[in-house]
Amino acid sequence: MPYKKFEEYNIRITDEVKERYKNIIEGLGEDVTRDGLLKTPERAAKAMQFLTQGYHQDPVEILKSAMFKESYDEMVIVKDIELYSLCEHHMLPFFGKVHIAYIPNGNIVGLSKLPRVVDVFARRLQVQERLNEQILDCINNTLKPQGVAVVIEASHMCMMMRGVQKQNSITTTSGFRGQFEKIETRNEFLKLIGK
Numbered sequence: 151m152p153y154k155k156f157e158e159y160n161i162r163i164t165d166e167v168k169e170r171y172k173n174i175i176e177g178l179g180e181d182v183t184r185d186g187l188l189k190t191p192e193r194a195a196k197a198m199q200f201l202t203q204g205y206h207q208d209p210v211e212i213l214k215s216a217m218f219k220e221s222y223d224e225m226v227i228v229k230d231i232e233l234y235s236l237c238e239h240h241m242l243p244f245f246g247k248v249h250i251a252y253i254p255n256g257n258i259v260g261l262s263k264l265p266r267v268v269d270v271f272a273r274r275l276q277v278q279e280r281l282n283e284q285i286l287d288c289i290n291n292t293l294k295p296q297g298v299a300v301v302i303e304a305s306h307m308c309m310m311m312r313g314v315q316k317q318n319s320i321t322t323t324s325g326f327r328g329q330f331e332k333i334e335t336r337n338e339f340l341k342l343i344g345k
């Protein structure tokens with residue numbers, strides 16, 4: 151087999167979380183012994199470990215593993231990066247798109263590393279505002295570019311499915327460092343991502 155993808159879960163954590171999910175499901179008035187729910191606590195325990203794997207990953211290492219000396223000093227934009235995260239207030243998903251730009255200062259970074267940095271911070275319990283800052287600061291402190299910009303547009307299930315039940319509202323956050331604090335540079339970036 152030329153390529154094989156496999157998932158590995160910590161057995162002790164899976165067992166512990168599984169038992170707690172059983173209690174939660176029972177607490178909600180369901181019968182955990184019925185056919186469809188029999189393996190649900192274990193599946194949920196594994197899913198949550200996957201969705202919070204970012205706690206055990208180092209975004210700085212990811213960026214440093216693919217930094218290259220390069221004299222290119224125009225704006226680099228990666229837009230429409232898919233985002234899936236969990237709001238820390240309700241543990242419900244929020245999802246949308248991340249747009250990142252930076253202006254190199256002697257170093258560029260492998261483009262696929264920017265979406266990976268997004269994933270590392272997104273696969274934790276989050277609020278959109280902090281997620282935005284963490285991605286911004288990580289790129290700024292590691293790559294030390296002339297400037298960096300991060301915009302996140304996301305829909306929050308905790309707003310859509312419960313509470314105010316606003317189906318179509320999108321929350322936008324943004325952060326700018328260095329050159330992007332200048333209005334012309336910022337506007338050029340916003341125009342290029344269609345804002």
Ligand SMILES: [Zn+2]
Pocket residue numbers: 237238239240241242306308309
């Ligand atoms: Zn929420």
